Amino acid sequence: MTIEATTPSGERMILNMGPHHPATHGVLRIVVESDGEVVANCTPDHGYLHRSIEKIGECVEWQMFVPYTDRIDYVCAMNANLAYCVGVEQLLRSDPGTAVQVPFRAECIRVLVAELNRISSHMIAVGAMAMDVGAVTPFLHSIAQREMVNDIFEKLCGQRLTYNYITVGGVAYDLTPGAPDEIASFLNTFEKEMVRFNKLITTNTIFRDRCASVAVVTSDEAIAWGLVGPNLRGSGVDWDLRRDEPYGIYGQLAVRVPFGERFAGRHGAVGDCYDRYIVRLLEVQESVRLCREVLKLLPPPAPKATDQTGGFQADVKKQLARPPKGEMYSRTEAPRGEMGYFIVSDGTKVPYRVRCRTGSFSAAGIFHHVMKGIFLADVVAVIGSFDVVVPEIDR
């Protein structure tokens, strides 16, 4: 649904949304050229949160860059860690002499924390989206669930936001003895809570009508604009790296991929805000299932950390001191879509170049395109539905 902005005199009002606007999920600035309630044009203005993380990557050692990846996407730091570590491991694997074999238990833990972090990240996404549409309560309920995940992570690595947990060659610490049971019981309560959450907001008619047919991105458009992750799948494209280009042990897991199917019913369209929102919720369900599957696969801990099955951290000191020369692009499926690292190595212990490709960046690219002709109130809903996290755009 787009509305032509038609003021007889052609007079328009420039509205500055952000950088300190409560609905822009961080310091995102959007200059809205509005015709009353209708947005005639909008220009996102990025860069308020630029911290030169990629440049820092050229100054620190391979392993020391991991904490910086936390800051690239602090809403799902585990996935950001994972993306970088998978990239470095892939680089090391390009030379048989330096190849790293990540212990199986570590791989399981990685998938476990990545999926848990996906749950907690999507909880922020759907909660914030509900809040952008005007319902405050669902946000608090979803944040409560995120807190539960944070509790698990805190026991795991001592941090609640920026974990620095996944390392090249494994993970920093083994699971605590009670952790699998704790995670299993969390998953059980979480599923029940999600049913309540969905009854509260997802199937709410007002919410559905607010999101239906707003900012429709067709599948062709989504591919052309380079959307990734839930935003791409929301447009009906069946593509998920975990299934189509598996990394880690995702190949051994049966990943089912939800995609947009005009969930809003007759008023909706494939690729509208509601589809993107629902895809996230379905992904959360999928993550719960994957976590359970991984918990079954999880081998018992071994006394030695470098043990090939029961260990949690391969010894990579030698390999990281002399990594193979060359460049490597590797990508993983983070909650906000593909997170890829382009890494260039000159054979020293410091990367020559580290560049990052993030989901929010491409999502922010399509803003000005989809926000033409929507209502001002929908601008925030659209930002929410694309689930942009500003540090991921600016880096």
Next chain:
Amino acid sequence: MSDLGYAVDALAQWLAGSGKPGWFAVLLAAITVWVLPMLLVIFPIASLGQIFERKIAAAIQRRVGPNSVGLDGPLRFAFRMLLCFLPRTTQDKAFATFTNLPGIRQFLRIAKSLGLGQLAADGVKMLGKEDLIPAGADGIVFRLAPYLALTGAFLPFCVVPFAHHLVMLEVPVGALYAIAASGVTVMALKMAGWGSGSKWSMLGGMRAVAQLVSYEIPVGLAVAGVVLWCGTMDLHAIVGQQYHSGVFSLLGWNLLQSPFLLLLACVLFFGGLAECQRTPFDMAEAESELVSGFNIEYSGLRWGMFAMAEYTEMLLVGSLVATLFLGGYQSPIGEQWLVSLPVAIETLLHITIFILKVLASFLLMMWIRWTLPRFRVDQVMRLCWLTLVPLCLLSLLGIAVTMLAGGGAEMGEAYGRLPARLQPQLGTTGHLLGWAIPLAIGIVVVRIARKRHGQVHPALQRLTGGGA
């Protein structure tokens, strides 16, 4: 007899005893009737609204809410003020002795756990804030708006009967007056939005005006339905009309007279929700998009007046719903025994019942606010013009037909003194038919609509725990 309305006259007469009431008795009566309800009923509830809201929001969001600011501070302050001629140690000793009294100690603990002191804290905070007028603001308009908002919120209470013997004015056009007087708020919001000199607040003001002006139509039509049914615009006469002698006095309430009146009650409530810009109609102060809407530039006491006006308007909607549809101050059970009690006790009971009814709407509004998301501009307008207005017109038609079928109503007097048309005596069969026919039609329509548009995507069913 003076000509200050029934309640003042009656009270003055009662105060004066058998003789003609002197000026003092009249003054006392006027103050009691005109000022006390505002001061003792509306004002405290409206200011307590914030606490209510926070507590209810907390309960809905599984939080505790305000739980650490008790009344100790204000109490200590009061002691300091009262005993200012004594040395400080003595003041403190007196305060300690007082708080150690058994009842007081428990009370203070409860007050603390309920966060009652938050009210005082908020008040002091609001008073202490800088009274900021933005550089681009239109000073006079900006300053005037909060007063106007408060005026528009308080004026309609003049005609609302709080108890049989406590109604400020029995105006023959009371219902019309209430709607008209609350219309002042539109002007206030527009002024606030315009005068602030901010684009965001202007957008909020524009939205508020568009919404308020539109929703006055369904609200007016809903009131018109009751007026048609009761044959009077005097709110007190409408209340008197709903008197039903018998154990279950609630059978006389307008709400239960006809499904059309029930429908109108819903329209009035939701239209009222829109009139005070509460969720889901709070686009004028949409937190997520306009940040705070028309009052974004206001601070301190001026902002406080807007907040107060909002809560007062919520009370107004509650009292209109109660007055027009829920029998006003009448008790749901055994009203006939209540009116035979001594006047003072009867009045107190009536006020209590009325407040409870108003609070019920008040709480329902908060429940809705903390549950639902917000409509968009076009949806608000569509709901008004394409749903509520046709529903109102349909109900008006239905009421007219019901009255015709019931053989019309006879002229009579409500409470033996107020001119009103007595409700048509439909009899048991008439009542049953009056409910059964519209309900059957309604159910059929809803069923057809459900069948046609009600399919839910299987994925959504799975998300809500149903399906495979």
